[in-house]
Amino acid sequence: MEDYLKNTVEKLAVPSLRNASGEQWNQAMELMETLIREAGYSPATTSWEDEENRFYKNFSVTFTGKVKEKLIFGAHYDTFETTPGADDNGSAVAVLLGILKELPKDYSTYFTIEIIFFSCEEPPFYGTDQMGSAKAAALTHKNEVELMICLEMVGYFSDEEKSQEYPFWPFKWLYGTKGNFLLGVGNKASKRQAKKYLNRLQLNRPNFYRKLILPFTIEGIGLDWSDHRNYWEKEIPAIMLTDTAVFRNKNYHTETDTPSTLDYRRMAYLVEDLRKLMDQMEK
Numbered sequence: 001m002e003d004y005l006k007n008t009v010e011k012l013a014v015p016s017l018r019n020a021s022g023e024q025w026n027q028a029m030e031l032m033e034t035l036i037r038e039a040g041y042s043p044a045t046t047s048w049e050d051e052e053n054r055f056y057k058n059f060s061v062t063f064t065g066k067v068k069e070k071l072i073f074g075a076h077y078d079t080f081e082t083t084p085g086a087d088d089n090g091s092a093v094a095v096l097l098g099i100l101k102e103l104p105k106d107y108s109t110y111f112t113i114e115i116i117f118f119s120c121e122e123p124p125f126y127g128t129d130q131m132g133s134a135k136a137a138a139l140t141h142k143n144e145v146e147l148m149i150c151l152e153m154v155g156y157f158s159d160e161e162k163s164q165e166y167p168f169w170p171f172k173w174l175y176g177t178k179g180n181f182l183l184g185v186g187n188k189a190s191k192r193q194a195k196k197y198l199n200r201l202q203l204n205r206p207n208f209y210r211k212l213i214l215p216f217t218i219e220g221i222g223l224d225w226s227d228h229r230n231y232w233e234k235e236i237p238a239i240m241l242t243d244t245a246v247f248r249n250k251n252y253h254t255e256t257d258t259p260s261t262l263d264y265r266r267m268a269y270l271v272e273d274l275r276k277l278m279d280q281m282e283k
Helices: 002-012 023-040 085-102 132-138 171-175 188-204 228-232 266-282
Strands: 046-047 055-063 070-076 113-119 145-152 182-184 207-215 239-241
Touching: 002 023, 002 085, 002 266, 023 046, 023 085, 046 132, 055 132, 070 085, 070 132, 085 113, 085 132, 085 145, 085 171, 085 266, 113 132, 132 228, 145 188, 171 207, 182 188, 188 207, 188 239, 188 266
Parallel strands: 070 113, 070 145, 145 239, 182 207
Antiparallel strands: 046 055, 055 113, 182 239
């Protein structure tokens, strides 16, 4: 799995390729569809166009479960401007593709599983109704979803002291100063499901997952800086799994966000653990 993840990120992390405002965007969408098909599936697509007649696509694969309620796993595949975007967000895309590669074609579990690859998360789309996740959330009713799990930058780790920063200094006493974990972020409305699923991940690998579930919203500190924000706005339970982006990875939104900076062994842990999570959870 480590080799697969590395090879996938290397295919994705080409400067300018996945810029949704760039000249190679159609090639990026073609690459995404090819990667999903190589993992063994024909994706469903949701398409739309902007005022300049540029097309955008979300890709999704669904596994029907015993109930209609969904566990949604999502990650955006576009990049910030011309950056290669290995961690942001090639790492998360590779993990979801790794899960697809591992699942049997007739896979079925309690909840219906939907895996979505979103376009248009980065500026100038961020915070608008043109985000791919906004399009997806608009088609989703909150009573249909058990939980949406957003993967946002899940590939950069460090075991060095002081490699992890925080928006508030007290967090270092809770989570430590080594950037060697993934943080699960939930809001008050998602508290029940966030605890349930993050606790399950911690059972599999206690020191690898930490959780942050705030009882109130704090603007400007990164807790809603990804696709889960559009599910929160529709009161759909959602969490973000992240390596904390700019608070750890100094390559964030730069040309140095390259495949060689990622930890594929730890990314493989996430593939394994999310795969187990799908099998283990019932209402």
